[in-house]
Amino acid sequence: MTTGALYLQQIINGLSLGAMYALLALGFTLVYGILELINFAHFNVFMVSSFIAMWALELLGISGQGVILTGFALVGALAFAFVVTMVAAGCLGVAIERLALRPMRAARGTAAMITTIGVSYILFNAILLTVGAESKNFPNPMPSVSWQVGGATLRLREVLIWSVALVLMGGLHLFVNRTRLGKAMRATAQDAEAARMMGIDVDRVIITAFFLGSALAGAAALIFGLYYNYTSFIIGYSAGLMAFTAAVLGGIGSVTGAMLGGIIIGLVESLGGQVFAVRWTDVIIFSILVLVLVFAPTGLLGRAAPTKS
Amino acid sequence: MAETARGMLGASCAWLRAASPVARIAPRLRPRIGVALVTIGALLFPVISRNDANIDSAANALAFAALALGLNIVVGFAGLLDLGYAAFFAIGAYTYGAFASYQIEPAWSGFWEPFQWLGLVAHTGDVVHFTVSFWLMLPISAAVAAFFGVLFGAPTLRLKGDYLAIVTLGFGEIVPIVARNTPSVTNGAMGLNGVAAPQLFGWSFGIDATPYYYVGVALVALLIFTSTRLKSSRIGRAWMAIREDEIAAAAMGINRVKFKLLAFAIGAAFAGATGTYFVAKLQTATPEMFMFPVSVMILVMIVFGGIGSVWGVVLGAMILQILQSWFLEDLSQWLHWLGRLIHVGWLQQVELSSSIEMIFGVILVTMMLYRRQGLIPATRPVQALSMTEQTAHVGSGGSSHNFDRLTGLGALDREAEGPLLAVTDMTVRFGGLVALRSVELTVP
Numbered sequence: 001m002t003t004g005a006l007y008l009q010q011i012i013n014g015l016s017l018g019a020m021y022a023l024l025a026l027g028f029t030l031v032y033g034i035l036e037l038i039n040f041a042h043f044n045v046f047m048v049s050s051f052i053a054m055w056a057l058e059l060l061g062i063s064g065q066g067v068i069l070t071g072f073a074l075v076g077a078l079a080f081a082f083v084v085t086m087v088a089a090g091c092l093g094v095a096i097e098r099l100a101l102r103p104m105r106a107a108r109g110t111a112a113m114i115t116t117i118g119v120s121y122i123l124f125n126a127i128l129l130t131v132g133a134e135s136k137n138f139p140n141p142m143p144s145v146s147w148q149v150g151g152a153t154l155r156l157r158e159v160l161i162w163s164v165a166l167v168l169m170g171g172l173h174l175f176v177n178r179t180r181l182g183k184a185m186r187a188t189a190q191d192a193e194a195a196r197m198m199g200i201d202v203d204r205v206i207i208t209a210f211f212l213g214s215a216l217a218g219a220a221a222l223i224f225g226l227y228y229n230y231t232s233f234i235i236g237y238s239a240g241l242m243a244f245t246a247a248v249l250g251g252i253g254s255v256t257g258a259m260l261g262g263i264i265i266g267l268v269e270s271l272g273g274q275v276f277a278v279r280w281t282d283v284i285i286f287s288i289l290v291l292v293l294v295f296a297p298t299g300l301l302g303r304a305a306p307t308k309s
Numbered sequence: 310m311a312e313t314a315r316g317m318l319g320a321s322c323a324w325l326r327a328a329s330p331v332a333r334i335a336p337r338l339r340p341r342i343g344v345a346l347v348t349i350g351a352l353l354f355p356v357i358s359r360n361d362a363n364i365d366s367a368a369n370a371l372a373f374a375a376l377a378l379g380l381n382i383v384v385g386f387a388g389l390l391d392l393g394y395a396a397f398f399a400i401g402a403y404t405y406g407a408f409a410s411y412q413i414e415p416a417w418s419g420f421w422e423p424f425q426w427l428g429l430v431a432h433t434g435d436v437v438h439f440t441v442s443f444w445l446m447l448p449i450s451a452a453v454a455a456f457f458g459v460l461f462g463a464p465t466l467r468l469k470g471d472y473l474a475i476v477t478l479g480f481g482e483i484v485p486i487v488a489r490n491t492p493s494v495t496n497g498a499m500g501l502n503g504v505a506a507p508q509l510f511g512w513s514f515g516i517d518a519t520p521y522y523y524v525g526v527a528l529v530a531l532l533i534f535t536s537t538r539l540k541s542s543r544i545g546r547a548w549m550a551i552r553e554d555e556i557a558a559a560a561m562g563i564n565r566v567k568f569k570l571l572a573f574a575i576g577a578a579f580a581g582a583t584g585t586y587f588v589a590k591l592q593t594a595t596p597e598m599f600m601f602p603v604s605v606m607i608l609v610m611i612v613f614g615g616i617g618s619v620w621g622v623v624l625g626a627m628i629l630q631i632l633q634s635w636f637l638e639d640l641s642q643w644l645h646w647l648g649r650l651i652h653v654g655w656l657q658q659v660e661l662s663s664s665i666e667m668i669f670g671v672i673l674v675t676m677m678l679y680r681r682q683g684l685i686p687a688t689r690p691v692q693a694l695s696m697t698e699q700t701a702h703v704g705s706g707g708s709s710h711n712f713d714r715l716t717g718l719g720a721l722d723r724e725a726e727g728p729l730l731a732v733t734d735m736t737v738r739f740g741g742l743v744a745l746r747s748v749e750l751t752v753p
Contacts, residue, residue: 118669244475248472297468
């Protein structure tokens with residue numbers, strides 16, 4: 001493989017990772033935009049969803065890499081897995097909001113954030129204690145079809161990941177910008193109190209944000225499983241930190257920014273691993289987070305500095 | 310019926326309270342007597358227990374109490390959520406570890422001679438060994454950790470606290486990674502070996518738990534003293550003002566960045582000193598000792614004990630640590646026994662020691678939802694009214710004679726002639742809006 005092809009390959013990998021981070025970052029940005037709350041539970045909603053996705057595929061009799069589907073069977077199986085995972089993840093997010101965060105709505109300071117850490121810890125350990133510590137083989141029914149592009153290999157799974165991510169992000173963009181509820185979300189993000197005075201049901205908006213954010217985390221989790229062929233109880237932490245960095249880089253609260261930030265972080269991760277050593281990737285990504293916060297706290301597409309009065 | 314029962318219960322409680330010996334102690338003396346009892350109990354514990362394993366876990370619990378006190382300054386006093394507090398613990402630990410083990414071995418040269426004379430280094434053949442004393446390293450580690458606290462905090466403390474949380478989470482992740490990836494200083498994932506035990510007048514502490522326990526007691530006592538003094542000082546009041554309302558605090562002339570950095574640095578210094586203590590006790594240090602779960606555990610301790618409450622966080626840390634080391638096994642056994650008794654399969658399988666993190670998560674959420682102030686809520690000293698304020702409240706009526714007896718000053722003020730409050734013809738306008746027009750107010 002020539003150097004150019006190597007980098008092209010890393011760009012392909014980076015775009016796939018980026019699609020996943022973008023979907024995950026949207027969950028952070030939707031909730032932060034409305035509640036100004038960093039939702040640490042999101043890290044492990046993603047992790048739990050990857051197990052839901054695995055069980056959904058296993059329900060169809062697909063386990064490991066042994067079962068290969070083609071044509072309508074493949075599309076149907078994946079669509080089923082995506083829908084089940086996203087709905088289940090969305091409901092998990094709504095349950096967290098309803099049970100743990102709504103009673104904290106009036107609390108000031110760090111209380112709500114501490115609660116999300118507690119919820120995250122509970123999810124983490126619930127999977128650790130029930131499923132176990134060893135990582136699980138994630139079912140992948142896709143045939144190993146691939147194309148050669150400029151010396152690099154483009155696999156079917158990458159094309160699938162990109163198209164799913166594009167459809168979901170496009171759908172979210174339309175939802176936020178074209179529907180009544182989307183308009184209510186934007187209004188609440190701008191000024192919750194004024195939105196309430198205009199007759200917007202703010203609780204409903206918050207529930208919607210949690211549902212959508214968690215559902216997208218569910219999609220990201222299925223993508224993670226299809227891309228890496230494994231899942232484990234620890235995947236939430238590192239992926240969550242990457243996605244949060246993506247949300248900050250893009251400008252927290254900005255939906256387009258989260259998508260852009262996700263793609264950039266994915267590319268930085270794969271190319272950074274190529275240029276430097278993989279063991280330093282986390283340090284690089286994290287340095288980006290600090291640098292963005294110090295020098296450009298609004299991010300690439302953010303509206304206001306991340307301070308709140 | 311229920312009313313009567315409640316009334317009787319209340320009355321009997323009041324009677325109990327009045328009859329108990331505590332009631333006979335003057336309220337002012339109660340905290341001092343409490344502190345004296347806790348101190349005596351802490352000092353006598355190894356003599357009574359005589360079980361080295363128990364003393365050892367108590368010494369570990371003291372280390373976590375010290376960490377909880379440090380995090381309490383950052384989270385409790387200043388209201389900054391630090392999720393990577395274990396990073397400073399690690400920095401303190403590796404600072405001592407590097408200067409008290411054979412990990413770093415520069416070549417011997419004349420440069421090292423003055424240090425050898427000071428007893429900071431020794432040499433075998435042509436290799437230098439660092440042998441810096443534990444007692445010297447305690448303040449040095451604290452200072453190094455405080456320096457890193459400023460370094461980590463400075464970029465982000467200008468932002469709102471939420472961002473600090475995620476940045477500290479990242480730092481907490483990075484520090485163990487750096488420790489693992491720089492084996493020349495830290496011996497990587499293998500961990501530092503043969504860290505020197507502390508010495509006192511030529512006597513080495515060795516592996517006996519008791520001397521470490523007493524060092525731990527002294528450390529925690531010092532940190533409790535520092536925390537209580539800080540809390541009611543000008544600095545502490547500035548922190549609490551920032552915690553309650555940053556903008557109002559800034560308007561009152563508090564330099565937000567300076568005080569936040571100070572909180573971060575002092576909290577880090579506590580962790581640095583504790584790291585030195587902990588590594589000297591264990592005589593090893595591995596990156597795994599300082600990962601994210603440790604930071605969360607310390608956070609759980611302060612949430613459990615009472616955020617902002619000095620004695621609360623110590624209690625929270627001691628309870629959770631001692632629960633882990635002494636009772637978890639027994640509790641699991643009891644659950645197994647209960648499971649066999651009522652024929653429930655999963656109860657017989659429960660291993661509480663592996664679900665400790667689950668318990669921590671449940672404690673965090675439960676405390677936040679139902680008892681946000683923790684076991685011992687933080688108190689704010691209420692200033693007694695000054696003489697002038699007391700007399701100012703006295704108008705007319707039955708209560709005034711109390712003040713007469715108390716001071717004798719009240720009588721003077723009340724005999725002053727003229728009205729106590731009289732407002733005539735007051736108008737208040739906000740732009741075009743008239744709030745009050747020609748108001749008259751007289752209070753005889």
